[in-house]
């Protein structure tokens with residue numbers, strides 16, 4: 173404990189820094205704040221002292237759990253000097269009113285350069301050659317490498333790091349193809365990157381594979397045996413994103429069989445891996461054809477200066493009562509609008525997140541990035557719909573990015589949607605006569621079309637001709653309303669329903685048949701999954717168009733689809749892929765999507 177005691181010197185706010193941060197940023201803080209650098213604290217030590225601090229500055233090692241945040245009675249800000257906030261319970265921080273900030277771009281160049289360093293080290297056997305020579309051997313023929321010029325690099329995740337890697341690889345003379353359902357085709361084209369729409373299209377073509385996505389449900393274990401087997405024999409893989417995007421044991425097996433010739437890995441499921449000597453991470457590192465570095469992607473002098481200054485400036489702003497520039501949990505809504513708009517902001521965010529997870533998960537990865545956001549009834553009289561627009565951008569991007577989505581706010585939503593190639597037309601209808609609800613919001617998603625232009629400018633337009641929203645059969649619809657201040661989903665495509673979009677949901681598409689609910693329930697029960705609620709959604713619309721009225725349950729809505737319905741189950745935990753496979757194979761469900769809202 174330092175001598176300043178609980179209040180700090182002269183009652184100045186106190187900042188705890190439990191990890192190594194560049195001194196450049198800390199110097200900014202020291203002029204007005206008390207800064208305690210306390211490396212090597214155990215979780216218990218941290219818990220016992222956190223109550224004294226106004227700000228916590230971290231990198232990737234400190235786990236900011238709900239328990240820690242609850243003990244942090246004075247804490248106003250958690251500042252992550254880097255990109256990934258997967259070590260911070262952002263939801264708990266938001267609930268407790270603690271602002272989380274990060275540095276979204278301060279280290280992305282460093283991460284990209286480290287990826288290229290591993291790529292070249294793999295191609296030319298640099299670590300092995302160095303060790304051999306230091307062992308007083310001279311093994312020139314064993315250590316013959318390959319050239320990267322003319323080879324194909326596959327990139328999964330063409331965000332900030334992925335795009336820099338692409339440009340650097342093009343500079344090395346490589347061909348670059350990428351998979352990212354949310355990448356802007358124009359940006360990809362400007363970097364001479366060919367975008368593909370599925371792993372099946374990417375994997376067989378590449379000589380090197382690198383992943384630059386966040387670790388989220390859709391990317392966890394994204395590359396396992398099935399995917400590795402689709403790669404060319406002798407190809408090589410890189411991971412400078414997060415441990416867990418590759419299944420480490422599957423990668424180890426592919427290295428052992430020789431199918432994968434080498435792996436360059438910076439990040440692991442267990443960090444540091446030696447804490448658990450038998451962990452998959454430790455076994456992978458031990459393999460002779462794995463080149464491993466201890467999470468060094470961001471560890472350059474320049475990147476550490478950037479991120480340290482970036483987050484320390486934000487800490488100063490927050491403690492002075494100002495808004496930070498990169499708050500992961502920034503408000504979407506101003507206090508004056510809170511009462512009217514808050515439930516609808518929540519609804520639209522959930523609709524966006526449901527859309528991304530239900531329709532554009534990696535198993536159905538065709539990009540659909542043109543949206544109509546249609547307000548009907550009382551909500552159409554609101555003049556400032558910016559928070560709703562921002563909520564949609566946030567909801568659409570949250571499931572695919574661990575920080576860009578968090579950084580969406582009313583100031584930057586339009587820019588972020590433009591950068592990500594998300595086109596949103598807002599439309600209003602004051603006519604609620606056809607509606608059961610006082611306010612109804614509908615999201616229509618269409619495959620990109622050349623005639624669509626980016627437009628928030630249309631937000632004031634009155635949507636009087638429902639036929640305008642009639643579109644191709646390939647479009648998708650999600651509608652929702654608010655009741656008692658809580659959001660409800662009322663329609664998914666042709667299916668009419670009513671459920672609160674909250675928590676872990678399973679969306680099962682099936683043909684109605686007696687006993688189906690029982691079979692599904694017993695498979696989930698066997699796997700220890702509790703069902704919190706169930707909503708059945710019959711096919712009550714004949715098409716995915718907004719002006720189609722629901723038909724009476726007794727009327728056949730679509731000749732050959734009479735028995736189709738959705739079963740929406742609220743479950744108590746994330747459901748594993750194996751259980752989803754069982755629901756399809758044993759339960760006779762047509763398909764199942766797991767979403768977390």
Ligand SMILES: NC(=O)c1ccc[n+]([C@@H]2O[C@H](COP(=O)([O-])OP(=O)(O)OC[C@H]3O[C@@H](n4cnc5c(N)ncnc54)[C@H](O)[C@@H]3O)[C@@H](O)[C@H]2O)c1
Nearest residue numbers: 256283329330331332333352354385386412413469470572
């Ligand atoms: N090793 C390190 O030290 C280090 C340093 C910096 C960043 N990182 C990590 O690198 C990752 C990427 O960072 P960034 O700044 O480029 O993030 P970003 O948000 O700019 O880019 C992520 C990209 O992944 C795409 N994506 C999401 N889900 C996808 C999916 N299922 N399939 C294909 N693409 C998908 C997104 O559309 C987005 O374009 C993060 O996990 C970050 O934490 C690691």
Ligand SMILES: O=C(O)[C@H](O)COP(=O)(O)O
Nearest residue numbers: 231232253254255256470
């Ligand atoms: O997400 C990040 O910014 C990187 O993984 C860097 O993590 P680090 O700050 O612990 O080096």
